[in-house]
Amino acid sequence: MHSRWSSKAAAGLDPLALRVYTSRLLGAEPSLVLFGGGNTSVKHDVADPRGGVRRALTIKGSGTDLATIGADGFAPLGLDDLIPLREREILDDETMVELVTLALLDTAAPRPSIETLLHAFIPLDWIDHSHADAILTLTNQTNGAERVQEVLGDAVGLVPYIKPGFELSRAAADVFDADPSVDGLVLDKHGLVTFGESAQQSYERHIELVSRAEAQISRAWFGPRRPSAEPRTDAARLAVTLRGLLGRRRHMIVRSDTSPRVRAFVDHRDVSRFSQQGPATPDHVLRTKRLPLVLPSDDPADAPGAVDHYEAAYADYVQAHADPADEFRHDAGPRVVLAPGIGMFTTGRSAAEADAVARIYRQTMDVIEGAESMGGYAALPARDLFAIEYWPLELYKLKLAPPERELAGRVALVTGAASGIGRATASRLAAAGAHVFAADIDAAGARASAADIATDGGAAESLILDVTDEDAVTAAMQAVALAVGGLDIVVSNAGIADAAPIEAMPLSAWQRSLDVNATGHFLVTRAAVRAMRRQGIGGSVVLVCTKNTFDPGRDFGAYSAAKSAQLQLGRVLAIENGEHGIRVNMVNPDAVFTDSRLWSDDLRAGRAAAHGVEVDELEDFYRRRNLLQTPIGADDVAEAVLFLASDRAAKTTGAVLPVDGGVRGAFPR
Numbered sequence: 285m286h287s288r289w290s291s292k293a294a295a296g297l298d299p300l301a302l303r304v305y306t307s308r309l310l311g312a313e314p315s316l317v318l319f320g321g322g323n324t325s326v327k328h329d330v331a332d333p334r335g336g337v338r339r340a341l342t343i344k345g346s347g348t349d350l351a352t353i354g355a356d357g358f359a360p361l362g363l364d365d366l367i368p369l370r371e372r373e374i375l376d377d378e379t380m381v382e383l384v385t386l387a388l389l390d391t392a393a394p395r396p397s398i399e400t401l402l403h404a405f406i407p408l409d410w411i412d413h414s415h416a417d418a419i420l421t422l423t424n425q426t427n428g429a430e431r432v433q434e435v436l437g438d439a440v441g442l443v444p445y446i447k448p449g450f451e452l453s454r455a456a457a458d459v460f461d462a463d464p465s466v467d468g469l470v471l472d473k474h475g476l477v478t479f480g481e482s483a484q485q486s487y488e489r490h491i492e493l494v495s496r497a498e499a500q501i502s503r504a505w506f507g508p509r510r511p512s513a514e515p516r517t518d519a520a521r522l523a524v525t526l527r528g529l530l531g532r533r534r535h536m537i538v539r540s541d542t543s544p545r546v547r548a549f550v551d552h553r554d555v556s557r558f559s560q561q562g563p564a565t566p567d568h569v570l571r572t573k574r575l576p577l578v579l580p581s582d583d584p585a586d587a588p589g590a591v592d593h594y595e596a597a598y599a600d601y602v603q604a605h606a607d608p609a610d611e612f613r614h615d616a617g618p619r620v621v622l623a624p625g626i627g628m629f630t631t632g633r634s635a636a637e638a639d640a641v642a643r644i645y646r647q648t649m650d651v652i653e654g655a656e657s658m659g660g661y662a663a664l665p666a667r668d669l670f671a672i673e674y675w676p677l678e679l680y681k682l683k684l685a686p687p688e689r690e691l692a693g694r695v696a697l698v699t700g701a702a703s704g705i706g707r708a709t710a711s712r713l714a715a716a717g718a719h720v721f722a723a724d725i726d727a728a729g730a731r732a733s734a735a736d737i738a739t740d741g742g743a744a745e746s747l748i749l750d751v752t753d754e755d756a757v758t759a760a761m762q763a764v765a766l767a768v769g770g771l772d773i774v775v776s777n778a779g780i781a782d783a784a785p786i787e788a789m790p791l792s793a794w795q796r797s798l799d800v801n802a803t804g805h806f807l808v809t810r811a812a813v814r815a816m817r818r819q820g821i822g823g824s825v826v827l828v829c830t831k832n833t834f835d836p837g838r839d840f841g842a843y844s845a846a847k848s849a850q851l852q853l854g855r856v857l858a859i860e861n862g863e864h865g866i867r868v869n870m871v872n873p874d875a876v877f878t879d880s881r882l883w884s885d886d887l888r889a890g891r892a893a894a895h896g897v898e899v900d901e902l903e904d905f906y907r908r909r910n911l912l913q914t915p916i917g918a919d920d921v922a923e924a925v926l927f928l929a930s931d932r933a934a935k936t937t938g939a940v941l942p943v944d945g946g947v948r949g950a951f952p953r
């Protein structure tokens with residue numbers, strides 16, 4: 285690892301700006317800190333809001349990411365409120381948090397790091413703390429203390445493992461006081477703390493110590509591999525199996541990683557031993573859980589037993605360590621699944637969460653491999669990890685988090701998502717927390733829809749899909765399975781329309797309408813129910829039909845006939861799939877003009893002629909003909925689709941919900 289310090293970049297910065305600068309330098313190294321890990325501080329003079337100048341400890345806020353931190357990610361505290369706390373005999377977590385909060389000099393500041401007192405008790409002005417992989421590789425060995433001494437010698441003091449908080453802060457300060465000449469402290473099985481008179485000194489000591497550790501770690505780890513045989517399944521199929529098993533309790537997104545890097549780890553003959561020790565640093569337990577599930581084989585038939593066994597073992601672990609008075613339990617399912625011969629699967633309530641788990645576990649692999657090639661990997665005992673996983677301060681953070689959205693963990697595929705009803709529906713489902721695949725024959729349009737959703741903070745991917753192409757539909761389902769492990773909601777919406785009296789209609793126009801408006805829905809919903817049945821946790825299919833199925837109009841024969849086939853298809857799907865927990869419902873919109881490609885200029889002209897009105901009166905004509913005298917927007921239809929797709933409609937299947945402002949002739953029957 286090399287220093288990224290630039291005197292030019294640092295020139296002229298005030299202490300807080302300099303603190304931001306070197307914090308980001310640390311954050312730029314994923315092998316030092318990931319996802320809110322690590323923290324930094326500076327002691328400096330600040331204006332006291334009550335008047336005068338005060339010595340402050342300005343420290344990173346809890347949960348802020350060092351890679352992207354700004355000045356507003358730091359919290360200033362009155363240093364002379366904190367230092368006397370070191371004299372306390374005991375200080376429980378709750379009182380500590382209260383006293384630290386009372387020391388805040390800015391009421392708008394984020395919650396100060398849980399390691400605040402450690403930074404306060406060490407007298408140097410600049411402090412950097414990370415969970416560096418290379419340091420953990422040394423400490424997480426059976427003879428970790430000797431390794432640290434051997435590699436880093438007198439440059440560091442070693443602090444025995446203690447859960448973050450008052451006791452660790454005091455122990456670290458005691459080790460520092462015993463030899464203030466050290467450049468840093470190694471916190472056993474936790475990480476590295478360095479300090480200095482300047483930002484540059486503390487940062488460069490950090491990089492220097494990590495580099496020394498890195499130089500001692502063997503990078504040539506080629507363990508005995510399992511005999512390679514053709515796996516009995518592929519990653520997509522196994523992902524679906526796992527998602528179905530986990531989804532019996534909670535819907536999860538399942539990410540797959542079959543890269544050579546991951547395969548080198550999971551295919552090792554001893555993976556069931558060294559992966560079952562625990563995480564590299566305690567706060568990873570909150571993302572990865574204590575242990576990954578190692579599948580016994582690449583046969584999906586073995587997966588149910590393995591998941592059951594994992595969940596039972598997790599319940600035992602909780603039982604063994606939990607205070608019986610505390611009722612809260614994390615769900616029992618694995619976050620990391622290692623599949624020899626295939627790769628790694630990670631799970632989360634969102635793709636971002638599952639991806640974070642994957643990033644952390646790939647680094648855990650680095651640490652385990654390094655430690656295994658030296659003295660053998662060893663992690664903290666289960667009780668210490670449990671203490672972090674069920675630490676009231678961590679559980680409190682969960683309570684502060686906004687409530688989960690209705691469709692968290694769910695996957696939705698929407699066809700015809702480049703415009704109109706499809707686009708609005710994709711956005712609405714994503715806003716409700718679903719991971720959305722926006723599919724359309726128009727690739728650029730699908731990408732734009734997905735990008736808009738991402739801009740609004742949702743999760744979406746685009747798919748190019750011609751719904752009339754059987755192979756393309758199969759490939760799309762396969763792509764979804766590989767990306768997220770399966771799907772729960774399919775909105776079959778893609779459609780076309782053109783107007784002509786039957787007497788003048790060319791066969792090609794009739795056929796084209798049947799292909800897209802009937803067969804397209806057949807292909808998409810058939811693939812959907814096949815995928816949902818394989819997954820085994822039910823699902824919801826919503827077909828976007830039309831008011832015309834009950835109330836057809838003249839010059840709209842090809843459209844109305846094909847859409848009636850679609851409606852009947854939906855009803856039969858409902859009949860055939862109820863026993864699998866798959867619900868199939870229809871929405872019947874009328875005259876939705878919002879952002880619609882269906883309403884081409886030709887179609888507008890044709891429908892205006894059929895109704896005997898001018899083209900520019902058409903939208904108003906449709907509005908006036910419904911009972912509520914209201915225009916129908918794509919968002920109105922999207923809201924109805926969300927309702928039918930969600931658990932709020934859990935007892936409804938085979939239903940048709942009109943979204944037409946009330947058209948008497950189109951009442952469902």
Ligand code: ZN
Pocket residue numbers: 322399413414415474475
């Ligand atoms: Zn830490």
